[in-house]
Amino acid sequence: MSARVLVVDDVLPNVKLLAAKLTREYFDVITASSGPEALERTRNESPDIILLDVMMPGMDGFEVCERIRSDPAIMHIPIVMVTALSDAADRVRGLEAGADDFLTKPVNDVALFARVRSLVRLKMMMDEWRLRESTSGQLGMLVSTDSMQTQSAENARVLVVEDSTIDLDKVRETLTRDRDAVRAADTCAQGLEIALQEDFELVLISLTLMKEDGLRLCSQLRSHERTRQVPILLMADEADIDRVAKGLELGANDYVIKPIDRNELLARTRTQVRRKRYQERLRSNYEQSLSLALTDSLTGLFNRRYLSAHLPRLLDRSGGNNKPVAALLFDIDHFKKVNDSFGHSVGDEVLREVAQRASRNLRNFDLVARLGGEEFVVVMPDADLGSAMLVAERLRQRIANEPFKVSAPPGHITVTISVGVAVADGVAESDGRGETGESLLRRADNALYQAKRNGRNLVVADSASPATQAAASVD
Numbered sequence: 001m002s003a004r005v006l007v008v009d010d011v012l013p014n015v016k017l018l019a020a021k022l023t024r025e026y027f028d029v030i031t032a033s034s035g036p037e038a039l040e041r042t043r044n045e046s047p048d049i050i051l052l053d054v055m056m057p058g059m060d061g062f063e064v065c066e067r068i069r070s071d072p073a074i075m076h077i078p079i080v081m082v083t084a085l086s087d088a089a090d091r092v093r094g095l096e097a098g099a100d101d102f103l104t105k106p107v108n109d110v111a112l113f114a115r116v117r118s119l120v121r122l123k124m125m126m127d128e129w130r131l132r133e134s135t136s137g138q139l140g141m142l143v144s145t146d147s148m149q150t151q152s153a154e155n156a157r158v159l160v161v162e163d164s165t166i167d168l169d170k171v172r173e174t175l176t177r178d179r180d181a182v183r184a185a186d187t188c189a190q191g192l193e194i195a196l197q198e199d200f201e202l203v204l205i206s207l208t209l210m211k212e213d214g215l216r217l218c219s220q221l222r223s224h225e226r227t228r229q230v231p232i233l234l235m236a237d238e239a240d241i242d243r244v245a246k247g248l249e250l251g252a253n254d255y256v257i258k259p260i261d262r263n264e265l266l267a268r269t270r271t272q273v274r275r276k277r278y279q280e281r282l283r284s285n286y287e288q289s290l291s292l293a294l295t296d297s298l299t300g301l302f303n304r305r306y307l308s309a310h311l312p313r314l315l316d317r318s319g320g321n322n323k324p325v326a327a328l329l330f331d332i333d334h335f336k337k338v339n340d341s342f343g344h345s346v347g348d349e350v351l352r353e354v355a356q357r358a359s360r361n362l363r364n365f366d367l368v369a370r371l372g373g374e375e376f377v378v379v380m381p382d383a384d385l386g387s388a389m390l391v392a393e394r395l396r397q398r399i400a401n402e403p404f405k406v407s408a409p410p411g412h413i414t415v416t417i418s419v420g421v422a423v424a425d426g427v428a429e430s431d432g433r434g435e436t437g438e439s440l441l442r443r444a445d446n447a448l449y450q451a452k453r454n455g456r457n458l459v460v461a462d463s464a465s466p467a468t469q470a471a472a473s474v475d
Contacts (some may be wrong), residue, residue: 002323003048004028004029004047005029005116006030006031006042006047006050007051008032008052010034010056014053015031018051019031022116025113035056035058035059035063035064043073046077048077052064052079052082054082054090062094065081069149076123077123078100078120079100080099081102081103083103088261089263090102091261092267095267098149113245114244115245118249124365124382126279126282129282148274148275151273151274154180155180156269157181157201158175158182159194159195159198159202160185161184161185161187161191161205163206163209164206167206168184170262171260173262175265175266188216188217191217195221195227201230202230202231202269203227204269207235207237208236208258214234215247218234218250219251222251229279231272231273233252233256234247234256235255237257237258254268294306296370299354299370301376302368303370303371304370307437308437310379311440311441315436318381324385324424324425325440326388326391326422326423327378327421328377328392328395328421329421330376330378330418330448331374331448332374332415332416333457335374338350346413349406351370357395361391362378385421385423385461388423395417396459399417400416418448418458419448420444420448421462422441422447422461422462444462
């Protein structure tokens, strides 16, 4: 996963050391040596995450964090404070200022990289929801004006998986300050059963369970649709930092070290609850704002009008971040024969199933739209040509390899698709203008035409995409 990281520290050797470590992990690193410079670079270069030193002359890290969180244009960028301060009160102050985490020097590299990747994944998802809401606003629909910081953190529904009575009581007593409703489980099986039956805004999982592995529960929660988006906060011993890093890779959102500091637990809990409620608010406002004018009534996918508004904004954002955007244009092979042989009602069944299979085999922040008839498009942010070709070929196989159940005899039919792939590399031209949505789709359409000429049921890349043309043939 590529990401742009802003490293802020007034001590040059510290900056060079962190930059070197991050560069070796294939992150794109930019630097700042003061609070004002950090704010300027954040506004001008849109980093994906900020590693922020606290002890800087003039404007310290706490003030920088507060200013970022008060600026609507940059308030959503994750911030990790990296400092020599180790007192719990300092960590709490950083979290209350808006930091997502507070790491103490010398920083454990495994934990740092896992934390950065975890927060970048979260930012990508939140960016997509904000962009979709903004697109809806451009089309004259409701847009929320609130932020994560304005969300209430009280009266949250929290599940705690802990087999230590002492630690469980401490967590319960701490969360009563915010009048949270706490459900407890002392085994992973019980915790999973409760989580799948009830709605929670946060799950706390102990990594010090006597006979079970809390990471297994973390993985299970992320594999179920009902619990996939519920924040997870791990509770671990300091010696378990490698397992904490693994938990972050598995999808945990945050962690707290035992013995638990009550104020730190409360601060981290509030952050996760606010983020969950903000995400739900974005999702709710976005879903409410969609109308039949923006969606295809047959498949439920976005339609051409929404794509025409959304794609240019996505390309503008990717151009500012120098990140690629892929477009997969595909249509159903010989679809007219389906309608002629089985009737339009069966044709509609095929269109709906194609839409469902496409949606199931993509990332949750990719966009799928029906352009009309049997033609569809997939837009994939931050996907190069290699990744896009793999996804396109996987989608082609998911369509071709499993017959479609239909209501007319013989009860199932074989359906295939042809796919054209094009990628905008995210780099603006010398005149300052990048690729347009229209030109990107035109190139994908040219590749689709080539796939049809070559026999259909193929994936073909546009020759103008920033990599060598490739084709995936029928297995």
